[in-house]
Amino acid sequence: MSTAAHHGIARGDGRAPPCVETLHGTPVADPYRWLEDPDSPATRAWLAERGREFAAAAENWPLRTPLAERIRDLVAAELWTPPLRRGGRVFATRRPAGGDHPAVVAFDDTAEADDPDRGAPGERARVVFDPHAFGPGGGTTLDSWEPSPDGERVAVQTSSGGTERGTLRVLSAATGLQVEDPIEGVRYSNVAWVGSAAFYYVRRDDGDGRRGVWLHRVAPAGGGPDALVRACGGPRTVPGVRLLGGRWLVVSESHGTGHRNDLWIADLAPNGSDAGGARLEHPRWRTVHAGEEAETQPELGPDGLLYLRTTLGAERRRICAADPRRPGTGHWRQVVGEDPEATLDGFTATGTAEHPELLVARTRLGISELTAHSAADGGLLRRVDLPGEGMVTRLEPAGEGPGAGAHLCYADVATQQEVLVLDPGAARPRPWPRAARPRPPTPVRRRTLRCRSADGTLVPITLFTAEEPPDAGAGAPAPGDPGPTILHAYGGFGRPRQFGFSATVLAWLMSGGRYAVAHVRGGGDLGRQWHLRGARRGKPRAVDDLVAAADSLVAEGACARDQLCLSGGSAGGLLVLAAAARRPDLCGAVIASAPLADMARFERLGLGPLWIREFGTAADPQDFAALMSYSPYHRVLADGAAERPAVLLTGFHGDTRTDAAHPRKMCAALLHHGESERPALLRYERDVGHGPRAVTKAIELAADAHAFAAAETGLDRPPAAAAAPAGGGSPRRREAT
Structure with missing residues (x-):
């Protein structure tokens, strides 16, 4: 690789001269590299011009206001996370109907928290932490939280401006006040409490050698510097920490986003006693596995055994058991085997020491299934009757003691996420709180199609329609007739598409539109090999799959x-831009939200260095050739089609994952290369990022994007009124990469 050679003369507008960089003997033009500086006067002026263009175009989208109103109605429900019992308190998060953010709340009793005779939980809940109080403008988000075992303290992580660079605070559960100075510089860190006086956490977003697992002692017992317990293996690894059963400390290192981790375990002695002991700072590690091409998640069963969900020897995952004192793979015993047609997404260990059970959630082309198995031999005990065809998440024990049952969250296309309780031995869960009852959902029809990709591979497509479009009239397609359709794809990092609730999709269906999902390679919809065949030098296959799905x-x-x-x-934004750049006649419009676009420089922007296992590296000649074969930015610079689809790009100034330089540069390329009269718009926001945001801002973004799609595809009927789905929840722990 050579250094960049600059060509041209100095510009009077503050922009750098055009840039050409020679990579592996190939000149690579980058005329809009100056847009990588987000705060230069030239970039600010350019963004202001794009903002005026977007505002003028959006004024002419007829469904912009009706879609926003319908989406707002659909999300207007009280949302809870599963309750957690810690000491004498019950904790959860609650987002009131119409609220922007969930707040951490607590009940000061150990009785059934949703007993209707004691009043609704929302009436009895005391707010421990409300992110709105830290950022009245809605820019502060609750990233994760964890109460101490005795229920006296809560560790809360927040971030502001969308940067996802967080602050970790320890609060009194009784008063909500901070008990010590906050810890800065964490990013979606797990918090593993050791008793109530100390906890482990991770740093993963610093470049100063502090990446790794740390031990923090809480004031007043603390006061000294935090201790580094285990250093991170390198800049492209992501550490994680958990404490199982109050005794077993588990540390993981994920290697980029390649679905591979190393895993170690240490015994801290029963109940984590002697919180000041030296063994907390210097645990004696036992290797679960290291150096394997496998990803493993451990849980502790009521029988004291370690249960491991793993891809080792099973690309769609299986569950094995091991004694935590002898955790190496040579001592594993398979309990629940791999299903060749469904991916094992999650599990939890319940029951008693004498009769332990495993609740297992699998996904089959976006639809969850839940089964109970004997932990002794994996035998099927019962199938759990879910409310519909949807998505199960947050599967975890309902309490700290044996025989407590399980909690889970459920959602489907027409039902907002709700918390469910599965009592011991039950085959049908009940809602939590008890008063919550899902309203009749809008009927939605789902069917599966299959298309043949360029290499002959069959690729599944899921198509959703309203069974009987309400208030069908002029502009509403009759069943079987062509109609405005959104085709969604992601195709990255081995993540399967799961069909949970989306108010935006439901509003689109209620307007008579259709919504499809292409399960392209690169995702995890059909197992680990499905992912790997669409990763790195195979990424062009994912583009092939999407093109075939559209056709x-x-x-x-x-x-x-x-x-x-x-x-x-x-x-997924990268994927749709690449497909449209390859085939400008493929579709009428493209929505690319916070996309990757410049694949020659992706590893120099945002979290790109962590994604080399997924996309490859421009430093490798063969990887470089694959990257340039589909890089949307460079395809447009080179080809510049006379006719192309209308394009809406979204960019977020605080985005620390896919740097907003990608949509900025892509928009400039679309505007100035080619002769198309179709719009190329950039909707750019400050004070938000790639991750969670205030509900109000999320509604505005969703309504704008789908109003654009409606205007460009001919959907002109406002969404019909329908009962808003009930139930709900928001994540307590969230991992981001």
């Missing part, structure tokens, strides 16, 4: 070519 929907008669809008975010 198939047109051939099937679901939509005409100009009625089709491709939609994707982050890695």
